[in-house]
Amino acid sequence: MKKARPLCSLHCTNTPSTTNSWTTQLRDLAKQGDYHQALLLYRRLLRSGDPSPAAFTFPFALKSCAALSLPLLGAQLHSHVVRAGSQSDPFVLTALISMYCKCRFIDNARKLFDENPLEVGVLVNDVTILGLVPGCTVPKDRYFGMSVHGFVVKCGLDTDLSVANCLLTMYVRCGSIELARNLFYDMPERGLITWNAMISGYAQNGLATPVLELYHEMESLGICPDPVALVGVLSSCANLGARKVGLKVEQQIESGRFGYNLFLKNALINMNARCGNLARARSIFDEMPEKTLVSWTAIIGGYGMHGQGEIAVELFDEMIKTGIKPDGAVFVSILSACSHAGLTDKGLGYFSLMESDYGLQPGLEHHSCVVDLLGRAGRLAEAHGLIESMPVEPDGVVWGALLGACKIHRNVNLAELAFNRVIKFEPWNIGFYVLMSNMYTEAKDMEGVRRVRVMMRERKLKKDPGCSYVEYKGRTHLFMVGDRSHPQTEEMYRMLNRLEGLVNELGWYEKTDPDRRTEELVNGMGVHSERLAIAFGLLNTGLGREILVIKNLRICGDCHLFIKLVSKVVDRQFVIRDATRFHHFKDGACSCNEFW
CATH class of the missing domain: 1.25.40.10 (Tetratricopeptide repeat domain)
Structure with a gap:
């Protein structure tokens, strides 16, 4: 917003003598972003008593109320509109609805829209529609947005790219992903803003797989994603553990196409840490000339997920020394890191510091x-x-x-x-x-x-059925409990039989839970998904290669012991990311030290 002119500057100008001259000054102030001055001028117009505000005066005053988020003043202006008999003017009506939307008075906006339907005609255009829905940001707002969408179709504006993008963004913000998806695929034309809105919508709602599908579709069409889209893609790679796709995106970023982008650097730290490449995450962090609180939170959280609480603590203390004031999010990261590493007293100390030293209410x-x-x-x-x-x-x-x-x-x-x-x-x-x-x-x-x-x-x-997946040659291989649908099923089960024979020699069977084994037999449950993923990885990767498995649920005790022993008998390192943390299995031990 531009800086408002001094109040005296209004009093130094000649008082406008006609409605047109009042409106011209009001319009100019609103266009310049001098919203306070615009409202002061409107007040002078009211006090002058002659001339009275006209229909083409109200939109600029209402725009100023919306920009300053002054719903009560906007409601007063609404009463002036009614008194002047201007409530049926399409420009005034649009300005009123837009003001209520932007001030988060969606019920008022919808009531106006329903009771005073805009007429289809030349006065309704893309600018009119674009003013109606920006304030729709929560699920209940979608009903008003759907009403506007219906009106857009009635007006024949549904093929206008800017209008369609606005509606798509509205549905995404309201969490109506299915409606957004339908609109997206019905659009005859899609611009970069369209793709960004859809990718961001999927990512914000935790739909990581559709994000990557959309990203691949963009690539196949020769559309170059911008930083906004890539942040969503990296977030989805982090959720899925899609290292190969994440590496490809990282290469795009490192090519210098986007210059130095702090948001992308932070997203890369998070992606690498959550995809198991903590060393690369730390390298990106260390190379950053500027580190924000988000950067520190990402790297501290990464070490916490991997059970390296001591390093997370060192980083947190280093952050404090740099003068960065912690917020609630970074305290969640450090407390979680202490929990995963068994640093009980250290974590309790940080918890007590939140309020006493930083004024943060836990x-x-x-x-x-x-x-x-x-x-x-x-x-x-x-x-x-x-x-x-x-x-x-x-x-x-x-x-x-x-x-x-x-x-x-x-x-x-x-x-x-x-x-x-x-x-x-x-x-x-x-x-x-x-x-x-x-x-x-x-x-x-x-x-x-x-x-x-x-x-x-x-x-x-x-x-919920347990599932695990492994990335191999750019493809994600998904395994369910007792899965027999994979083309390599027979080889995988033969591999598991051999592995069970080897770990039984180390006492695995005697150490497992007999009640769990009985329950699995009674309920017809099959081999847990992470074991199938391990077998697939051993069959398809070279000797000495680390195998990363992503699991949707917490790993059970029997599988945890099984994978520890397998890492010893086959001399391989396995990284399992379950619902709570990372487990690094090597030489018969796990990095979690039984804290999971």
Whole structure:
């Protein structure tokens, strides 16, 4: 926004004598971004009493209210519009609706739109439509956006690229991805803004696979993605562990096509760390001439995910020395890093510093991290006490952290309390029911198992199938539990049989959970997906090559032990990224040190 002119400059000008001259000055001020002065001029017009505001005066005053986010003043202007009989003027009506949208008064905007439908005609154009939907940013706003979309089709403006892009962006911001997708593929023409909006929409809603599909489609059409699109692509590579695609994007960026872009550098740090290449993430970080809080958060979080809490702590302390003030996000990263590395006292120290040294009120996510921190250390009573003393009501994530800690330390009584609390917040989350059922199974409490399964049936809950995937020669190979659909199925199962024979010689079978084996036989469950992924990797990669597996759920204890022993008998390194962290398996050991 341009700097407003001094108030005295208005008083030094001659008072306009006609409506046109008032409107001309008002328009010029609004165009220059002098919104405060524009509203002061409008007030002078009202006080002068002659002439009265006309229909073509109101849009500039309403635009100024919208720019300054002054909905109450805008509502007063609305009453002036009604008094002047200008509410049916399409330009005034558009300005009113746009003002309410931008001030987040969507209900008012929709009421106006429904009660005073704009007439199809020459007065309605792309500029008119573009003013209607920018304020639609949350799911409930999509209904108003859909009304505008219908009107766009009625006006024949649906083929206008700028209008279609505006509608697409609106649907994405409202989380209506299916509507955005339909609009995208119905568009006769797509510009770079269109592709960016769709990629960003997929990425923001966690739809990583469609992002990469769209990226490949752009490439096949010869469309060069810009930094906005590439940030979304890198984020999706990070979510999927798609190292090959991420490397390709990194090469595009490093070619210098985009110059030095801080957002892309931060995205590259995150992508490499989450795809298992922590050394490359650190190299990018160290080479950056300018590091923002986002840069520090990304690298600290990366070391935390890989269980290297000591280095994460060193980086956090170094960041503080550079004078960068931490925010809530970086505290989540360092608390999580301490939890994954078993640095309990260090993590508690950081938690206490949030409010005392930095004036940050710990939120639910910070409390969840500390509950996890205490729980993993076996300090369950302290974790429970922290929850009960929280200044805000704990949510499902906080109680879920306590439930997970109870599973590690086999505290069924406290687990029952946590379970009953957590399902009040997240009754649909199947993971909590499975966790509680497994605890009852370990405690040989079959009545408890029955109760949980009855609850699951009554709520029509089904366990999420475990899946793992491996990237090989640019393609992602997906494996489900008991999968037999892959072309190399027979070779993979023969490989697993050989591996089981080798690890049994090291005592694997005796160390596994007999109750789990019985349950898997009874329920017809097959080989866990991560074992299939490991077998595929061993069959298709050269000796000494690291194998990266991405898994959607937390790795179970039996598979964790199995992969540790396999890493020893075949002399290979495996990296498993499960739902909570990275596990680096080498020489019969895991980097997590049993903190997972």
